[in-house]
Amino acid sequence: MTHTATSERFCGRIGMAQPIILAPMGGGPSTPELVAAVAEAGGLGSIAAGYLSADELATAIDRVRALTAGPLALNIFVPPRRALNHELGERARQVLSGISAELGAPEPTASVPDAETFDRQVTVAAESDAVLVSFTFGLPPIATIERLQAAGTIVAATANTFGEAVEVAAAGCDAVILQGFEAGAHRGGLSERGDRHVGLVSLLEQARGRLPVDVIASGGVCSGAGVAACLALGAAAVQIGTAFLVTDESGATPEWKKAVIASVDAETVITRSLTGRGARGVANELVARLSEVEDELPDYPVLNSYTSGLRQRAKDLGEPEFQSLWTGQSGSVSRIGSARSVFDRIVAELATAADGLAGSADP
Numbered sequence: 518m519t520h521t522a523t524s525e526r527f528c529g530r531i532g533m534a535q536p537i538i539l540a541p542m543g544g545g546p547s548t549p550e551l552v553a554a555v556a557e558a559g560g561l562g563s564i565a566a567g568y569l570s571a572d573e574l575a576t577a578i579d580r581v582r583a584l585t586a587g588p589l590a591l592n593i594f595v596p597p598r599r600a601l602n603h604e605l606g607e608r609a610r611q612v613l614s615g616i617s618a619e620l621g622a623p624e625p626t627a628s629v630p631d632a633e634t635f636d637r638q639v640t641v642a643a644e645s646d647a648v649l650v651s652f653t654f655g656l657p658p659i660a661t662i663e664r665l666q667a668a669g670t671i672v673a674a675t676a677n678t679f680g681e682a683v684e685v686a687a688a689g690c691d692a693v694i695l696q697g698f699e700a701g702a703h704r705g706g707l708s709e710r711g712d713r714h715v716g717l718v719s720l721l722e723q724a725r726g727r728l729p730v731d732v733i734a735s736g737g738v739c740s741g742a743g744v745a746a747c748l749a750l751g752a753a754a755v756q757i758g759t760a761f762l763v764t765d766e767s768g769a770t771p772e773w774k775k776a777v778i779a780s781v782d783a784e785t786v787i788t789r790s791l792t793g794r795g796a797r798g799v800a801n802e803l804v805a806r807l808s809e810v811e812d813e814l815p816d817y818p819v820l821n822s823y824t825s826g827l828r829q830r831a832k833d834l835g836e837p838e839f840q841s842l843w844t845g846q847s848g849s850v851s852r853i854g855s856a857r858s859v860f861d862r863i864v865a866e867l868a869t870a871a872d873g874l875a876g877s878a879d880p
């Protein structure tokens with residue numbers, strides 16, 4: 518059997534044929550076309566709302582709905598609760614200004630979304646037909662969880678340790694996304710600096726049979742064999758980012774996709790130097806220059822907004838050395854092609870892997 522009883526039940530609740538969730542990928546990759554392609558193929562498509570205004574989110578939902586009636590998830594960033602420090606050290610300001618001047622980008626400034634943006638995003642989510650809403654970078658207020666559940670939505674939040682997963686369950690969420698150390702881009706769990714690093718296998722081993730909620734596994738999974746391993750370890754579904762980041766429908770720049778495929782483990786790093794929060798990507802010139810002044814850099818989301826202008830300018834110029842080249846550790850085994858072809862390959866491999874395991878259990 519390809520699916521476990523746990524994943525069969527979860528897939529039934531979501532209305533998806535396969536236990537595969539397209540990871541929300543903020544900052545460009547998650548186009549409506551990519552979201553729709555995965556939903557049409559039999560998975561759960563996710564809109565990354567983190568960097569969208571409420572109006573932009575509503576537009577994104579409409580664009581996906583013009584392409585598919587398949588199951589849809591939304592992902593929202595929880596704003597930090599503490600007061601933000603906007604201070605950039607003198608050396609850090611010089612480095613950022615210098616890079617901006619080199620690229621012809623405007624002088625870096627910080628403008629961060631307010632709590633009202635979050636409330637408005639939640640309202641759009643509650644009024645949408647999304648079957649699942651996931652939260653990243655913290656726990657939403659209990660009233661928000663209950664509001665979405667009352668609207669019939671499954672609510673999930675991201676954890677980077679087993680302890681965080683226990684907190685997610687205790688807060689009343691229906692599911693926890695266990696994000697392993699292997700994962701691409703930001704550490705999405707509850708720690709403010711994104712500095713909790715546990716591998717996915719260990720997270721799943723710790724969570725197995727010990728959480729009262731469904732577990733979604735995430736980090737470094739690029740194949741059906743990887744999905745089978747996660748299901749065998751108790752996951753209800755697997756959330757996959759990097760394997761879809763390089764597909765035709767993804768909005769990642771061509772040079773970003775190329776860097777992901779060319780990467781090997783040793784070339785990806787978790788750094789807080791680009792955004793103020795630990796995130797995994799290919800090490801490039803931007804990482805090297807900002808790492809030198811890391812102790813003078815503010816936390817997320819302030820630093821993220823200081824660097825976003827120059828990173829966007831690097832994208833416009835097609836310059837990979839100054840973009841954020843987020844990727845998981847398995848980027849080098851990703852394959853370009855349509856999202857449908859990647860999805861179908863993973864599903865075929867899942868069946869083969871499950872047959873192989875069943876076969877090896879024979880006397």
Ligand SMILES: Cc1cc2nc3c(=O)[nH]c(=O)nc-3n(C[C@H](O)[C@H](O)[C@H](O)COP(=O)(O)O)c2cc1C
Nearest residue numbers: 540541542543653700701702736737757758759845
């Ligand atoms: C480019 C990129 C952007 C991402 N953006 C988000 C996001 O907006 N919200 C979120 O919860 N996770 C985000 N993630 C993390 C994914 O949810 C997931 O944990 C990760 O992709 C899993 O590892 P993998 O990339 O090896 O599959 C992002 C990942 C990538 C690669």
